[in-house]
Amino acid sequence: MQSSLKKSLYLGLAALSFASVASVTANASNANAAKKHTAAKKVTYKTTDSKLDQSVVFKSTGKNAVYNKPVGKRSVKVSKADMASKANSKNTSDLFMAYQEGVTSKGVHYYKVVSFDKKVRGFVYNKGVAKVDNRxxxxxxxxxxxxxxxxxxxxxxxxxxxxxxxxxxxxxxxxxxxxxxxxxxxxxxxxxxxxxxxxxxxxxxxxxxxxxxxxxxxxxxxxxQDAMNTKNAVHVKFVDAANLGTLVSSADVQPNKGAYDKGASNYSSDEFNAAINKQLLNSGYTFAGVSTDGNANAATPKQGDNVTVLVNKNNTSSVVPATFAFNSVSLVNGFYTADATSGIAVQDVPSLTTDQQNELKGYKNDTFDINKVVNDIFASGKTWNVIKSGGATYTFDKDATLRAYNADKNFGNNGNNTVTFNDVFNNQIHAYYTKNTDNNDASKSTTDPNADFTTPGTQQKAAANVRAAADAFKNANGDSNAKLATAIQSVYGKNGNNDSLKNDISASKLNMSDNGDLQALNGALNPAPAYDTNTTNIDNALNGIDSTKLSDSTTEANINAVKAALKGKDLATVKSELKGNFDVSGSNGDKKSSKFANLTNTQVSNLNDIVNKLQQSDLASN
The missing domain is CATH 2.30.30 (SH3 type barrels.)
Known part of the structure; x- marks a missing residue:
């Protein structure tokens, strides 16, 4: 019975426990249901301004993403990370314009934005973008x-x-x-x-x-520039003179570089003809004349004019040869000098091959290439590189020849940047050669024991440079300084200077008084110093001489004192002032001007004696 009672008690307690648990569970479920019912309250959004100023520019702050809508189930249009990137961007496409503003039922403010490239459109928390001054x-x-x-x-x-x-x-x-x-x-x-x-x-x-x-x-x-050239150009049609119905070509030409001369309202005939000849270079045609049909002033056209130019097709009568003068250059006293007593006889010049002869012929308005001719005819091993004549051997000097060519106003220095066969037909090209005698031993043709032959051609090259500079100086335009600059650049290039030429003059041992060209070059390079001719300055200098230094006219210290006082003064003017203010030849004794009252007549006489012993060079400034 006790056993039955225990079992009944156990079952009762279990049932009671189950009931308690069931009650607790039911109460919890009811509470959760209540909470869920409260959270499900819908968040709303209201537009507060649908007409924002669209001229205002916004930039991402990088703090928030852009969504397709402000509330509810939404998706990301631009992530927060991408917006952070846009915050640092300099790309205009990453800027925004806000065209609406609104707020959620929870009080959260949003902008509706669109990117400048219109690829992003959506809602962003108003702290996610900021206004910027974009100008x-x-x-x-x-x-x-x-x-x-x-x-x-x-x-x-x-x-x-x-x-x-x-x-x-x-x-x-x-x-x-x-x-x-x-x-x-x-x-x-x-x-x-x-x-x-x-x-x-x-x-x-x-x-x-x-x-x-x-x-x-x-x-x-x-x-x-192209448009301006077209606007300023003369529009030319080239027509075959033998068949006026045949148009050869057309071109826009720029006489005088496209600019009228000062005061002119049209191009001159020379300017126009030069432009036409330049246009016809290597064309196979030559200028025959200007057609005045429909334009009486066609030969002196204006900018924008249309002109018909007649041309002739080149034929054998238009072919001319290049002409050369073979200049003998001897080694005398260790430098190049023109050989006046003998030269290369024409009959001793070797015959050229047919190809070489053809290379030296061309139509008058074909361009002439001196470098090609030198390489094909005069270079080492070529026909005209070494010529034997009159018991001597002559060797072509490329540097001397090209320098003379480039300095010649008819060729490299003609201002046209082009040399034609007509140029080398009407003007001889000077080909320079060194003359060697006694089995080509150049050193045996010099009489100068100090000639520098340890470095081959040092003294000779220096002399050639000086002579080339003298030629260039003679042919250059402008004043003395401008001509000197042109001569130096033609020989030494853009990095050359006065010292380059002075060094070569010293190394060449040339006598710069040898001829007028060398004298002119040397005069420009070493201009005579300017001496003071102001009489007031000279009077002050004379009056300032220490009178104790004029006790006699023979003491070296006294002479040097006078030189020092008159340094930089013009000697002729000094003598004139002495003569005018100190009558040292008067029969009644020396008379002096009152302005030099501090000097005695004896001192005046000694001063005059010292001055008469001086040379202008003694007064040169240091």
Whole structure:
């Protein structure tokens, strides 16, 4: 019975426990259900302003993402990480325009935004973007006049300054404005660190707008130069003179480099003819004349004129040969000098091959290539490299020949940058040779025991340089200094200077008084110093001489004292002042001007004696 009682007690307790647990579980479930019912309350969104100022620019702060909608089940349009990247971006496309503003029922404020490139549109927490000033006024360029390297990138506003208005202006499509000059009046920098200029055409004020500064250049652009050349050119049709119905070619030519002479309103006939001949170089045709049909002033045209030029097809009568003068150059006293007593006899010049002869012939307006001729005919091993004549052997000197050629006004120094066969037919090319005697032993032809032959050609080369400079100086234009600069550059190149020539003069041991050309060159290189001829300065110098140094006229110290006092003064003027103020030849004894009252007559006489012993060089400044 006790056993049965225990079992009943156990079962009762178990049932009671189960009931308690069931009650607790039921209460918990009811509580959760209540909580769920409260959380399910819907969050709403209300637009507070649907017409925001669209000229305001926003930039990402990098703190929040962009969503497709502000509340509810939404998706990410731009992640927070991407927005952080846009916060540091200089790309205009990464800026935003906010066109709506709203707030959720929880009080969270959002902007509805669109990126400048219109690829992103959505909602962002209002702390996720911030307003920025996207227009910074900057200084205009130092030179506000220039050209546009690109002429189809005009905007109504600096590109990227704000969301709207970033489209290109097409107002000037089809207009030829490549040659126009533009003036900058405003400069602005935008978010992407690009600077934009507001430019206006100087040729047409209606052509204006904002352009990227990288497209503005103070240097004339190729397209502008080409357009300007076309505008300033004379438009030429070349017609065969033998068949006036045959158009050979056409071209725009630029007489006188496209500019009239001062005061002129048209090109001269010489300017126009020179431009035509240049255009016809190597064309196979030569200039025959200008047709005046329809244009009586065709021979002296204006910019933009249309002119018909008659040309003749080249034939055998147009072929001319290049002409040469073979200059003998001897080694005398260790340097080159023209050989006046003997030269290369014409009959001793070797015959050329047929190909070489043809190379020295060409149509008058074909270009002549001196370097090719030198390499094919005069170079080592070629026909005219070594010539034996009159018991001597002559060896071609390439450097001397080319320097003389390039300095000659008829050839390399003609200002045309081109030498034609007509040039080398009418003017001889001087081919320079060194003359060696006694079995070609050059050292045996010198009488100077100090000639430098340890370094081959040192003294000779220096002399050749000096002579080439003298030739170039003679043929150059301008004043003495300009001619000297031209001569030095022709011999030594752009890095040459006065010292280059002075060093060669010293090394060559040339007598610079040998002829007028050398004298002229030396005079320009070493101009005579200018001496003071001001009589007041000279009187002061004379009066300032220490009178104790004029006790006699023979003591070296006294002479040196007078030299020092008169340093830099013109000796002839000094003597004139002495004669005018100190009558040292008067029959009644020496008489002196009152302005030199500190000197006795004896001192005046000694001073006069010292001055008469001096040379102008004694008074040269150090």
């Amino acid at each position: 910074q006024e900057v200084a205009n360029p130092s030179n506000t006049t220039g050209y546009l390297t690109v002429t189809n990138r005009f905007f109504n506003q600096p590109y990227g300054e704000k969301f709207a208005g970033n489209t290109l202006k097409h107002t000037y499509d089809g207009m030829n404005i490549a040659a126009n000059q533009f003036t900058v009046s405003k400069a602005v920098k935008v978010n992407n660190d690009q600077t934009y200029y507001y430019v206006t055409s100087k040729d047409n004020s209606l052509v204006n707008g904002w352009v990227n500064s990288v497209y503005f250049s103070n240097t004339i652009t190729k397209s502008a």
